[in-house]
Amino acid sequence: MTIDWSAFTPISALAGGVLIGVATALLLALNGRIAGISGILGGLIDRTPGETGWRLAFTLGLLLGPAAWLLFAALPAIEIRADYPMLVAAGLLVGIGTRYGSGCTSGHGVCGLSRLSPRSLVATLMFMGAGFATVFVVRHLLGA
């Protein structure tokens, strides 16, 4: 393993993580709800009674995040190298997988680990492990 120190951004990563934590804490303390993005989006699709309003509002906040950011600074880089067929395949896997596994990086990774939930720890190990393995196969075995 070689660490790419030139790409390492510890301060913004930590500060961004703290912001994500604060957003999660606000939603929990004020609304009594878990900031799990796949659960919020999936819940909108399932149309769980009484839960649509706050879910729409949260999703709208996420969507408008970049526009609000632009009031203060230029947007950071968003570099997407995958081609369209790959994006569609990956999107379907993420959509089905997060719903089948009841959570994603935020719900299991941030909220679940913060709750010290063994169930979320297992889920996090699964998606992290599969993520590491997939990039290894794509970049180092297939050489894409």
Place this chain on the structure above:
Amino acid sequence: MKKTHLTAFIAGLLFGFGLLLSGLANPAKVLAFLDLAGAWDPSLALVMIGAICVGLPVFYLAKGRDLSVLGEQMKLPKRSDIDRPLVIGGLLFGIGWGLAGFCPGPAIVATGAGEIKAIVFTAAMLAGMGIFHLLNRPKAGGSDSPA
């Protein structure tokens, strides 16, 4: 507009800022984090650490409470079983994450930034969730799902 809608909107906005600031909204950076055998960028481990450092005490305080500060019912996940869907779903999600570098939150934020490729990914992701909904109609939703 209900008060809880405003607070959810603000939480979503802050969450989006966090994703942008941290680099998690940039698939190239996510894939550099997932590439252990290449030139590894460990930054994103710090995103999780930062978020969990805030989350730990807040979830600890929330435990056992019935109502939120605004008087809403607290809906925390109740399930603790480790079953096949959890494992298989996690693996499928991880494969998709490793292929494109997007998980759900960053996909929505990058869609909001107007990135065409993010819009395509998000459309496919929502279609995937829709497929799950159709296949799983009787037990979809509910407060037992953590995310």
